[in-house]
Amino acid sequence: MTATEHPFAHLSENQLAELAREFDAIHDQVRADLGERDRRYIKGVIRLHRQIAVAGRALLLGSRSKVAWTAGTGCLAIAKILENMEIGHNVLHGQWDWMNDPCIHSSTWDWDTASTAAAWKHSHNYIHHTYTNIRGKDKDLGYEIMRIDPHQKWHPAYLAQPLYNLLLMAFFEWGVAVHDMDVEAIRAGEKPMKDVWHDIKGISGKARDQILKDYVGWPLVSALAATAVGRLVHREPRSRARVLADRARGRRRKGAVRARLAAARAEGAGTFAATFWADFTANIIRNLWAHSIIFCGHFPDQTYTFSQDEVRDETRGGWYVRQLVGAANITGSPLFHLLSGNLGYQVEHHLFPDMPSSRYAEIASQVREICRRYGLPYNTGPLSKQLGTVHRTILRLAFPGGKVRPKPGPYRGDELERAA
Amino acid sequence: MAEVGMRPPASPLRRRALRALRWLFTPLRPDDYLELINPLWSTRELRGRVERVEPERGGAATVLIRPGFDWVGHRPGQYVRLGVVIDGVHHWRAYSLTSSPDRADGLISVTPKRVDGGVVSPFLVDRVHPGEVVRLGEVEGSFTLPDRLDRGLLFVTAGSGITPVMSMLRHLAPGPGLRDVVHVHSAREADGVTFGDELAALDEQHQGFRLELRITGEDGRFTPADLDTLCPDWRERETYACGPGELLDALQSHWKRHGDAGRLHHERFQPIVGGEDAEGSGGTVRFAHRNLDADCPPGTPILVAGENAGVDMPFGCRVGVCHTCVLPIREGRIRDLRTNAVSEKHNEIVRTCVHGAEGRVTVEL
Numbered sequence: 001m002t003a004t005e006h007p008f009a010h011l012s013e014n015q016l017a018e019l020a021r022e023f024d025a026i027h028d029q030v031r032a033d034l035g036e037r038d039r040r041y042i043k044g045v046i047r048l049h050r051q052i053a054v055a056g057r058a059l060l061l062g063s064r065s066k067v068a069w070t071a072g073t074g075c076l077a078i079a080k081i082l083e084n085m086e087i088g089h090n091v092l093h094g095q096w097d098w099m100n101d102p103c104i105h106s107s108t109w110d111w112d113t114a115s116t117a118a119a120w121k122h123s124h125n126y127i128h129h130t131y132t133n134i135r136g137k138d139k140d141l142g143y144e145i146m147r148i149d150p151h152q153k154w155h156p157a158y159l160a161q162p163l164y165n166l167l168l169m170a171f172f173e174w175g176v177a178v179h180d181m182d183v184e185a186i187r188a189g190e191k192p193m194k195d196v197w198h199d200i201k202g203i204s205g206k207a208r209d210q211i212l213k214d215y216v217g218w219p220l221v222s223a224l225a226a227t228a229v230g231r232l233v234h235r236e237p238r239s240r241a242r243v244l245a246d247r248a249r250g251r252r253r254k255g256a257v258r259a260r261l262a263a264a265r266a267e268g269a270g271t272f273a274a275t276f277w278a279d280f281t282a283n284i285i286r287n288l289w290a291h292s293i294i295f296c297g298h299f300p301d302q303t304y305t306f307s308q309d310e311v312r313d314e315t316r317g318g319w320y321v322r323q324l325v326g327a328a329n330i331t332g333s334p335l336f337h338l339l340s341g342n343l344g345y346q347v348e349h350h351l352f353p354d355m356p357s358s359r360y361a362e363i364a365s366q367v368r369e370i371c372r373r374y375g376l377p378y379n380t381g382p383l384s385k386q387l388g389t390v391h392r393t394i395l396r397l398a399f400p401g402g403k404v405r406p407k408p409g410p411y412r413g414d415e416l417e418r419a420a
Numbered sequence: 421m422a423e424v425g426m427r428p429p430a431s432p433l434r435r436r437a438l439r440a441l442r443w444l445f446t447p448l449r450p451d452d453y454l455e456l457i458n459p460l461w462s463t464r465e466l467r468g469r470v471e472r473v474e475p476e477r478g479g480a481a482t483v484l485i486r487p488g489f490d491w492v493g494h495r496p497g498q499y500v501r502l503g504v505v506i507d508g509v510h511h512w513r514a515y516s517l518t519s520s521p522d523r524a525d526g527l528i529s530v531t532p533k534r535v536d537g538g539v540v541s542p543f544l545v546d547r548v549h550p551g552e553v554v555r556l557g558e559v560e561g562s563f564t565l566p567d568r569l570d571r572g573l574l575f576v577t578a579g580s581g582i583t584p585v586m587s588m589l590r591h592l593a594p595g596p597g598l599r600d601v602v603h604v605h606s607a608r609e610a611d612g613v614t615f616g617d618e619l620a621a622l623d624e625q626h627q628g629f630r631l632e633l634r635i636t637g638e639d640g641r642f643t644p645a646d647l648d649t650l651c652p653d654w655r656e657r658e659t660y661a662c663g664p665g666e667l668l669d670a671l672q673s674h675w676k677r678h679g680d681a682g683r684l685h686h687e688r689f690q691p692i693v694g695g696e697d698a699e700g701s702g703g704t705v706r707f708a709h710r711n712l713d714a715d716c717p718p719g720t721p722i723l724v725a726g727e728n729a730g731v732d733m734p735f736g737c738r739v740g741v742c743h744t745c746v747l748p749i750r751e752g753r754i755r756d757l758r759t760n761a762v763s764e765k766h767n768e769i770v771r772t773c774v775h776g777a778e779g780r781v782t783v784e785l
Binding site: 034037040047050051097105218 | 422423424443444445446447448452453456464465505507508509510511730732734735
């Protein structure tokens, strides 16, 4: 395993210090340049999310039509993806706090997912982004339920991990919410019951709101809309003379009224169900997407993990390099990066978690240049490749044994630069 | 958290309707969608739209704003926190309202004077355009007229100290309010008197209003002793003064010594922050979370020291009004840059925008 040990063992203390200065300089240079352009960007993404969400909900008012159902579900899924990835995750990182905007601020933001903002900021911003890929410290390394690194001790329970990974994919937001509670600490009795209770209250509050909105509220709105429209459209044409004649004879057309009511009820119930399943599907799509992007962040073959010994007395330079080699990028189009919350630039994100995500693409070439000069790896690849290696690892490490995968070695500034 | 505008005076019905619908939009609010159509409809914070910008003399401009909801009202002499977005960043400043609360068109106005090297005032004077959305904070201030005017009034103003008094004059002018008013106003140059024409017109139209304009560039600086000739019965009057700190200090000690200090009302502007003749020795501010020491020269607020060192500091009005910038001081001696009072702090929360360091101060963030 010596070949995969320490990708930056060749760097001296001085070189690490110099590298830290270079990364700091990139950070400061972007920080000084933030302005109106960046504000327009995030305001634009937020507006886009809300417009797509409105379009989705509006289309789903007619969710009994197959076309409206499909388009509405698609809109809703994309809105939820934008809201979680490019907006929620990044706002909660404090990437937009510099604007001093009370409505787009890490201290006030809440997102459309099961995790509470406060629990997420602790487990993600603090624990994961500080102890990235340190075995036993970074709880996102396998999320305490998976064997994702051959250094982790095998246990028979891991045999089921390919299966429960599928469940996790579908219900990712709930998995993340429970993960934020730090189940391992609770089991070990390290977490005070008061905090556990606080977390449970937080999650159940969010769960109630989510379920009420997606599985009761909007289906109900659709059903009411469908019933109302049905009554307007399907009103039986009766001439005024006929109505007066009927009334004069005291004839009540009870049967017809009853039939109409039954039809309206059926229409309403059908629409309720259709919207219910549309919301469910949109949530599943969002969860699958989020799971895929996030698992590609640290679990592809290219990334390194660290023992706690290796990071003892770590310098700022050492921290930067650990972030650099512990994360992996995904290549893709600007649209792909928007929908993945710019986590296709996971490397840049881990170097500068509080930098507005829209700037990662702009600094990527500077980061690669540093990698080239210092002989460090720059992990990246297309989604299919990254995701493929992630799922291969999940399958392989369900069984005992397994070796650390070969690493690509230092970045030489070749294919990416030529492609660009 | 970042500073936010005041809660708009929306009708209870509207609020109840929005609250009833909130569960359909969680974690957002119906407001977040309504504001896609018109940002002024938000009931989360009061916003306004700039209707007109009128250049004034002396490097000032009157910005007329239409609030998103009916104006909550103010008493002449009060100020409002105004939030504007400049180069992507929300900035807040407190400005005296210069409009009369009785305006029929529902507009309010502030009249900032361009401060060279400033951020917000140059923006408001030179760059802001009609249509721009601004944020409005609470109306505050106790520099207001008495409920009953049974005594003559004396206004002593200098420079942009005219602004709160302008709202008073505009409020008094239509009624019998100006029947016994003396106004001593100082300005540096004759053709740079903000509101000069309007003051002259008031002087002409109202028998009981007398303007004593002092051009300091020609006539020399106004001192309280001049009042014996400008307004011999100054002791009998209810006096309202607004202007630079030295003027107010001089007036205060004059009233204490020769008059009735209870009849002098004053409004202090621009709590002196910085400047070469700042007192104290300054110090360093330690930001424990970043393991960082920031230099804090005499007269420099902790807020500015932090910003200069690259720390993302919470900030708001920068004049000690809004409390957005408060941070706990773990330990150290700080100086109140407005009063120069020095105090020792242990785990106390202070406004970083108006306090400087005296020696070594450790701040939690």
